[in-house]
Amino acid sequence: MVKPSRTRCIGILTSGGDCPGLNAAIRAITRAALNEYGMKVVGILDGFRGLVENRTVQLEDASVSGILTRGGTILGTSRDKPHKMPMGGKVMDMTATAVQNARRLEIDCLVCLGGGGTQKNAFRLSQAGLNVVTLPKTIDNDVPETDFSFGFDTAMGIATEAVDRLHTTATSHHRIIVCEIMGHRAGWLTLGAGLAGGADVILIPELPYDLDAVSRFLLERRRSGKRFSIVAVAEGARSGAEAEAAGREQRKGRKKGGKARRPEEDVFGDETREGQPLVVRKVRDELQAYHVVQEPMASRIARQLQERTGTEVRVTSLGHVLRGGVPSAFDRMLCTLLGTRAVELMAQGAANVMVAYRGEGCRPVPLEKVAGNRKEVPPDHPLVRSARLVGTCLGDR
Ligand code: F6P
Helix, strand or coil: CCCCCCCCEEEEEECCCCCCCHHHHHHHHHHHHHHHHCCEEEEECCCHHHHHCCCEEECCCHHHCCCCCCCCCCCCCCCCECCEEEECCEEECCHHHHHHHHHHCCCCEEEEEECHHHHHHHHHHHHCCCCEEEEEECCCCCCCCCCCCECHHHHHHHHHHHHHHHHHHHHHHCCEEEEEECCCCCCHHHHHHHHHHCCCEEECCCCCECHHHHHHHHHHHHHCCCCCEEEEEECCCCEHHHHHHHHHHHHHHHHCCCCCCCCCCECCECCCCCCCCEEEEEECCEEEEEECCCCCHHHHHHHHHHHHHCCCEEEEECHHHHHCCCCCHHHHHHHHHHHHHHHHHHHCCCCCEEEEEECCEEEEEEHHHHCCCCCCCCCCCHHHHHHHHCCCECCCC
């Protein structure tokens, strides 16, 4: 017998960068909604774009069978935002269309699975009158108010294995290997994998580095008889000078009045990387916004370290490998917990909350506490202290 529910029909979309665990979450939400509460479940394709363009599928038990362990997302994803969406050659505010389409589909509550950008976009939709519930997803683990976002544990496992493997080859060749790990604004992934993999140097965006200090550390290691080193670098790591310049830009923006543009924001908003313009290209008659293809920033660091230490240096950039493949056991568990809790909350009529993982349970957090905020690594975080205590160089002293 199905239980009574205040929510009869839900929509689900996945938005932003994909990661392992999205399918596990879609499965958990769909199964609990259908079987426990008899809700109707509408899958929205390709994130917010699918909502605006009315591209949906009805989700049944069979639709989610066998997807628990599958990477990616069966619904597809995009980085589109309803309020700034490239449409037929123009960038338009499609918020009202998104809300109307959800109403036409009789969706009582829209479940949005995504990272920081998605939380913000979902919050905007809630302000426009749509009921939303979100789940925290990102390998960066930078969504606030939750201990973990799903995808992070899997990516940390992949990155740690890479650091392990780099150790053996670096040792054989007596080289320094610089390994770039995703995370353009937060260093959780690099710090976690660097610590677990025993990287000798860990560079993260929150602790601006001094290359002289890093070189001194590497030379000292060599002098002490250790003829190889592993440097784990977050995609968004920056030198002291770069961090100061970014701070100056931000202050300048604020002085000019109005809302200071955050350095990572540009024409299309919040999901782009610091200082990087967007390339807008015509693709199948539709404007799409892309990140500029970047040379791994680790290459620059590697070149400078080779010059300063006179040691052979190699670079490995893990990139999207971190986002592919099978989710870890922890992520499968987390997705199932978060997804089923979201359904229980919607059945009770909750809306405009993110379901957060805290301690050993899940609890709703008002979306306004999450939207627009980011969980960064505090300089005195226990992981930072532990890294220092085991002799890891964090590049900042
Ligand atoms: O936000 C998750 C993330 O994987 C970041 O770590 C990375 O900088 C970014 O997405 C890459 O995005 P894209 O898939 O658009 O290249």
